[in-house]
Amino acid sequence: xxxxxxxxxxxxxxxxxxxxxxxxxxxxxxxxxxxxxxxxxxxxxxxxxxxxxxxxxxxxxxxxxxxxxxxxxxxxxxxxxxxxxxxxxxxxxxxxxxxxxxxxxxxxxxxxxxxxxxxxxxxxxxxxxxxxxxxxxxxxxxxxxxxxxxxxxxxxxxxxxxxxxxxxxxxxxxxxxxxxxxxxxxxxxxxxxxxxxxxxxxxxxxxxxxxxxxxxxxxxxxxxxxxxxxxxxxxxxxxxxxxxxxxxxxxxxxxxxxxxxxxxxxxxxxxxxxxxxxxxxxxxxxxxxxxxxxxxxxxxxxxxxxxxxxxxxxxxxxxxxxxxxxxxxxxxxxxxxxxxxxxxxxxxxxxxxxxxxxxxxxxxxxxxxxxxxxxxxxxxxxxxxxx
Numbered sequence: 001x002x003x004x005x006x007x008x009x010x011x012x013x014x015x016x017x018x019x020x021x022x023x024x025x026x027x028x029x030x031x032x033x034x035x036x037x038x039x040x041x042x043x044x045x046x047x048x049x050x051x052x053x054x055x056x057x058x059x060x061x062x063x064x065x066x067x068x069x070x071x072x073x074x075x076x077x078x079x080x081x082x083x084x085x086x087x088x089x090x091x092x093x094x095x096x097x098x099x100x101x102x103x104x105x106x107x108x109x110x111x112x113x114x115x116x117x118x119x120x121x122x123x124x125x126x127x128x129x130x131x132x133x134x135x136x137x138x139x140x141x142x143x144x145x146x147x148x149x150x151x152x153x154x155x156x157x158x159x160x161x162x163x164x165x166x167x168x169x170x171x172x173x174x175x176x177x178x179x180x181x182x183x184x185x186x187x188x189x190x191x192x193x194x195x196x197x198x199x200x201x202x203x204x205x206x207x208x209x210x211x212x213x214x215x216x217x218x219x220x221x222x223x224x225x226x227x228x229x230x231x232x233x234x235x236x237x238x239x240x241x242x243x244x245x246x247x248x249x250x251x252x253x254x255x256x257x258x259x260x261x262x263x264x265x266x267x268x269x270x271x272x273x274x275x276x277x278x279x280x281x282x283x284x285x286x287x288x289x290x291x292x293x294x295x296x297x298x299x300x301x302x303x304x305x306x307x308x309x310x311x312x313x314x315x316x317x318x319x320x321x322x323x324x325x326x327x328x329x330x331x332x333x334x335x336x337x338x339x340x341x342x343x344x345x346x347x348x349x350x351x352x353x354x355x356x357x358x359x360x361x362x363x364x365x366x367x368x369x370x371x372x373x374x375x376x377x378x379x380x381x382x383x384x385x386x387x
Contacts, residue, residue: 013101013125020097024090031086101126108133112140165207168200175200224266224351231261231302235293238274242282250288253278257295263302263371265352270371273345273356274304277367280342281308284365297373301354304369312360320358321346 045067052063101123108120112133120137122130175197179190232255239246239253246252263270281291285308292307312320321342349356354371
């Protein structure tokens, strides 16, 4: 979800700084005028002479002469010195006043760094910065929660997979032990045990692959090597590869696409995307159903739609592209995966300059991939790091 952009309005702060500076300049001018009158005008001059008399213990004429030599004879230098001193003092007070805003901002940043749960509150003059800091704070909290949930999902999956590995492994060991202990076992029974052992071994291989998938997702980068792809041939070849999985449950895939349809992209990575989507469609579609794959071009974009009978609830549909998210809450051993397929698919499609989205109703679920047909001069050997 995109956060609403907050317009930085510093008008109140600018007005306050302007009047503060104006007030200090006017104050400096008034102080200079007062000091000028005190030192050079009648009473002020007499006061300076009397001060000299008291400090040095001299007569009036001597004190007056000292005053004339120090001030009257060097009136310009004395006046410039007074002006400089007054403005330095005024500038110091202004900077002291102004830097308190930096102290407030620094305090707000410290609250961000310390993960303080309290709302950041600054002075009214810094309202725009206060809003931005609180927006950053909320975004950091949201991202931290997302990371925590993703980490929790990953940890749960690792724990679940570790637990699930024991089941087929125990079966493999058990049936192999029976075959080893009974060499004269009837061939029919032996064949049955071998078939079961092979099935469990395949399941064990699948679970181990999921462990590696989690590791690769965290450590690898996705790099692209693009070229023109015969999309129609790729889709037909993919459906042929899935035939054993489809036939086992009476399912079939029908491809609707022009034979001349091509796209510019990484063939291996796009094949992985389409395989992940089709695998998901096969796993969650009804038995004896038809999965439709429709590909067509529109302008400069190409769309590939995977549509299968069966629905996904809205709350789950919003999370299907999150890493380590699985639709099967019960951890079905037939459908359960690491929850990375669609997350990786989205990253690959985004890196290609396209997008992927899903929709579902009571009758069907559809995943749509949109890709640019042509390539640009800057998209060769792109790569994106894993998050």
